[in-house]
Structures are given as C-alpha cells and as structure tokens.
Amino acid sequence: xxxxxxxxxxxxxxxxxxxxxxxxxxxxxxxxxxxxxxxxxxxxxxxxxxxxxxxxxxxxxxxxxxxxxxxxxxxxxxxxxxxxxxxxxxxxxxxxxxxxxxxxxxxxxxxxxxxxxxxxxxxxxxxxxxxxxxxx
Amino acid sequence: xxxxxxxxxxxxxxxxxxxxxxxxxxxxxxxxxxxxxxxxxxxxxxxxxxxxxxxxxxxxxxxxxxxxxxxxxxxxxxxxxxxxxxxxxxxxxxxxxxxxxxxxxxxxxxxxxxxxxxxxxxxxxxxxxxxxxxxxxxxxxxxxxxxxxxxxxxxxxxxxxxxxxxxxxxxxxxxx
Numbered sequence: 417x418x419x420x421x422x423x424x425x426x427x428x429x430x431x432x433x434x435x436x437x438x439x440x441x442x443x444x445x446x447x448x449x450x451x452x453x454x455x456x457x458x459x460x461x462x463x464x465x466x467x468x469x470x471x472x473x474x475x476x477x478x479x480x481x482x483x484x485x486x487x488x489x490x491x492x493x494x495x496x497x498x499x500x501x502x503x504x505x506x507x508x509x510x511x512x513x514x515x516x517x518x519x520x521x522x523x524x525x526x527x528x529x530x531x532x533x534x535x536x537x538x539x540x541x542x543x544x545x546x547x548x549x550x551x552x
Numbered sequence: 553x554x555x556x557x558x559x560x561x562x563x564x565x566x567x568x569x570x571x572x573x574x575x576x577x578x579x580x581x582x583x584x585x586x587x588x589x590x591x592x593x594x595x596x597x598x599x600x601x602x603x604x605x606x607x608x609x610x611x612x613x614x615x616x617x618x619x620x621x622x623x624x625x626x627x628x629x630x631x632x633x634x635x636x637x638x639x640x641x642x643x644x645x646x647x648x649x650x651x652x653x654x655x656x657x658x659x660x661x662x663x664x665x666x667x668x669x670x671x672x673x674x675x676x677x678x679x680x681x682x683x684x685x686x687x688x689x690x691x692x693x694x695x696x697x698x699x700x701x702x703x704x705x706x707x708x709x710x711x712x713x714x715x716x717x718x719x720x721x722x723x724x725x726x727x728x
Binding site: 429430431432436439440457458460461463464465467468469471472473474477478480481482484485486 | 557560568569572573576582585586589590593594597656659660663664679681683685686687703704707710711714717718
C-alpha cells in the first residue's frame with residue numbers, strides 16, 4: 417500500500433508536481449528501512465540532499481557577526497574591568513603604604529651626658545616599678 | 553534599539569546556515585561563502601531602520617546573499633577562475649564497511665558532480681527546494697523568476713540528477 421503511494425508520489429516528483437509536504441514524506445520514506453533495491457538510487461538522491469542540508473559554516477561565524485552588531489556589550493565589560501582594576505590598585509597602594517615614621521630629635525650633644533640621662537631615667541622607672549611591686 | 557537586536561538574533565541570525573549554503577553553492581569556497589554571509593548580515597543590520605518596509609526579512613536576506621555572491625563571481629571572472637575546494641564536502645561515515653562506504657561515496661560524488669554541472673539557475677532552484685524546503689513562491693521571489701520558470705528549472709534539474717544516477721547504476725550492472 418505504502419509502496420504504491422510512494423510510487424505515485426515519485427511519479428509526480430519527477431514531473432515537479434509534488435508539494436513541499438509530499439516531498440518531505442518522500443524524504444522520510446527514503447530515510448527509513450525497507451526501501452526496495454530498485455529504488456536504491458533514489459534513496460541515494462534523497463540522502464544526498466539530506467547530507468547537503470546539514471552543511472554549516474564555521475562555528476565562529478556567528479560570534480564574528482555579533483561582534484560587529486553589538487560591540488557595546490564588550491565595551492561595557494571593558495569599563496567594568498577598568499573600574500575594578502582601579503579600585504583594586506588603589507586598595508593595594510593604601511594597604512601597602514608604610515605608616516609615616518616619627519622623626520627623632522637629638523636632645524644631648526655630649527654622649528656622656530646622654531648616657532647619664534638614660535641611666536637616670538631607667539633608674540627612676542626601676543624605682544617606681546619596685547615601689548609598685550612591693551606595695552602589695 | 554534592543555527591539556532590532558532581538559529581531560536580528562531571533563529571525564536573521566538563525567538563517568546563517570541557510571545563507572551560507574546558498575553562498576557556498578554559488579562560490580564553492582568555504583572562506584568566501586562565510587565572508588559574504590558576514591558582510592551581508594552586517595549590512596542588513598545597518599539598514600535596521602528600513603526593516604519595517606520590507607515584505608519578507610527572510611527573502612531579503614537570501615536575495616542579498618545571492619546578489620553578493622553573483623557580484624563576487626562577476627569580479628572573479630574578470631580576474632581568474634575560482635578555485636574549487638573538493639575537500640569541503642567530504643563526509644566520513646565510520647559505521648559502514650569500506651567497500652560500501654566507497655560505493656556510497658562514489659554515488660554521492662556522481663550526484664554532486666551532476667549538480668555542480670547544472671546551469672546556475674537549476675542549481676539554485678534545487679538548492680532552495682530540495683535542501684532548504686522553500687515553496688515555489690519563495691523560490692520565485694528569491695531568484696527573481698516566475699513560478700513557471702521555477703517549475704521548469706526544478707523539472708530539468710531533478711531529471712538530470714536522476715539520469716546521472718541511472719546511468720551509473722546501469723554501467724555497474726554492465727560491468728558486473
């Protein structure tokens with residue numbers, strides 16, 4: 417039954433009288449199993465067309481086109497990246513920078529005098545500490 | 553603005569495979585076919601203000617690619633003959649045994665040679681009908697033909713392909 421229908425469709429197909437839907441039906445039939453040997457060459461033709469319909473451009477074509485169409489997305493990304501870098505760098509500079517050193521001034525010109533003053537100071541501290549310790 | 557972008561991404565960009573196949577049919581060169589598709593779609597994007605006036609965005613894209621290719625061919629013909637890329641369509645089917653694979657490949661080569669040897673209009677009609685599934689109306693619009701011309705071209709092309717394969721089969725039978 418199906419074979420008769422396909423034979424009739426084929427007849428009209430060669431006359432260029434089939435509709436798109438009927439041609440889809442033919443393609444479907446020839447894709448399936450059980451195509452009689454005398455129609456083998458027809459199967460090859462439909463298989464050729466199917467194979468051709470799977471041809472595709474390289475995978476990056478779409479990306480290349482979109483880069484021309486909508487580069488703003490990249491631009492916006494670039495701005496965000498730049499902002500992030502600026503914030504990061506400022507933070508690093510702030511963190512790494514050493515605290516300003518206290519500047520010292522000489523108070524004595526004579527080393528002997530200075531030593532005496534230090535000894536006096538240490539003695540006073542030691543005395544005060546001893547007083548504190550013995551108070552308990 | 554974002555409306556146009558949406559239309560572009562949902563209706564125009566998905567046509568890229570179809571447009572590429574049309575370009576490849578005419579130019580027979582992967583790189584050139586891709587270039588034409590890229591150039592054409594970028595140009596169509598720059599004309600987004602006019603989209604509303606076009607009857608069919610799809611037909612417009614197909615026509616633009618066809619014209620781009622014909623233009624390029626015309627320029628090439630003035631300089632030198634185009635280079636064919638025979639490897640571009642080779643397919644491997646690892647599930648078949650070598651002899652069967654070779655036979656199938658030979659048949660495919662025979663069909664392809666026949667198709668490539670057809671007059672350009674017949675090639676294009678076959679491409680749009682058998683490979684892209686276009687209606688006669690759509691083909692007539694894209695190829696700037698009458699419906700009768702579409703039908704005549706399709707009739708001739710189909711029968712040429714049928715003949716090429718029948719000849720092949722009978723020559724095998726004769727030898728074996």
